[in-house]
Amino acid sequence: MDKFKKYEEMLIETNKKFNLTTIVDSSQIKVKHFDDSLTIEKYINKGMKVLDIGSGAGFPGIPLRIKKEFDLTLIDSVNKKVGFMNEVIEELGLKNTRAIHTRAEDYAKNNREKFDMVVSRAVAKLSTLLEYALPFLKVGGIFIAMKGPKAEEELNEAENALKILGGELINIDTIDLNGNTRKNILIKKVRSTKIKYPRAKNLPKKNPL
Numbered sequence: 754m755d756k757f758k759k760y761e762e763m764l765i766e767t768n769k770k771f772n773l774t775t776i777v778d779s780s781q782i783k784v785k786h787f788d789d790s791l792t793i794e795k796y797i798n799k800g801m802k803v804l805d806i807g808s809g810a811g812f813p814g815i816p817l818r819i820k821k822e823f824d825l826t827l828i829d830s831v832n833k834k835v836g837f838m839n840e841v842i843e844e845l846g847l848k849n850t851r852a853i854h855t856r857a858e859d860y861a862k863n864n865r866e867k868f869d870m871v872v873s874r875a876v877a878k879l880s881t882l883l884e885y886a887l888p889f890l891k892v893g894g895i896f897i898a899m900k901g902p903k904a905e906e907e908l909n910e911a912e913n914a915l916k917i918l919g920g921e922l923i924n925i926d927t928i929d930l931n932g933n934t935r936k937n938i939l940i941k942k943v944r945s946t947k948i949k950y951p952r953a954k955n956l957p958k959k960n961p962l
């Protein structure tokens with residue numbers, strides 16, 4: 754698909770100006786960015802409202818949005834990365850898609866229970882991520898944390914956070930991506946999250962539940 758080709762070119766070009774991603778080689782971009790992002794494609798349906806937390810150069814959200822039509826919000830705390838994502842969105846003509854410069858803890862203030870699905874890759878450990886992600890979900894919505902081989906360990910550590918925030922494990926999908934083990938953790942929101950979460954001032958990261 755030429756949209757993927759254009760995205761790849763923009764990644765390689767922009768990466769020469771500032772550090773967007775450490776993966777810059779064309780075949781690595783295909784596998785580690787595009788194919789990896791698309792491992793959760795089957796969970797996304799037309800018309801869903803999806804939030805990608807800490808998207809960086811646009812992963813996993815933008816490859817998913819190239820393949821499927823849904824409403825996508827990407828957030829990141831680094832403004833240059835957000836600028837890049839908005840250039841890609843415009844260049845590829847992706848409708849109902851926007852990148853916003855904000856932190857998850859701040860964006861949650863006015864966007865609680867607004868999303869059907871939250872996705873996130875390589876942003877924080879699961880106990881921290883759950884506090885970022887679950888407040889955004891409608892009850893019944895799904896959070897997908899895209900992880901590596903240590904997913905089960907992180908899940909054990911996050912047992913308390915899951916209970917407090919109103920989440921329930923559905924499944925862990927294990928995928929072999931050209932010899933690398935990837936694990937996607939699927940969590941369902943079963944109860945509303947108390948308004949005091951996410952806590953402010955970096956507490957979800959400094960002092961996970």
Ligand SMILES: C[S@@+](CC[C@H](N)C(=O)[O-])C[C@H]1O[C@@H](n2cnc3c(N)ncnc32)[C@H](O)[C@@H]1O
Pocket residue numbers: 806807808809810811812813828829830831834855856857858873874875876885
């Ligand atoms: C290692 S990068 C991963 C980027 C992308 N998800 C990927 O897999 O290629 C982590 C990103 O999360 C962003 N980030 C970390 N904490 C965040 C927060 N609390 N709210 C929003 N973005 C955050 C960082 O700015 C960074 O761009």
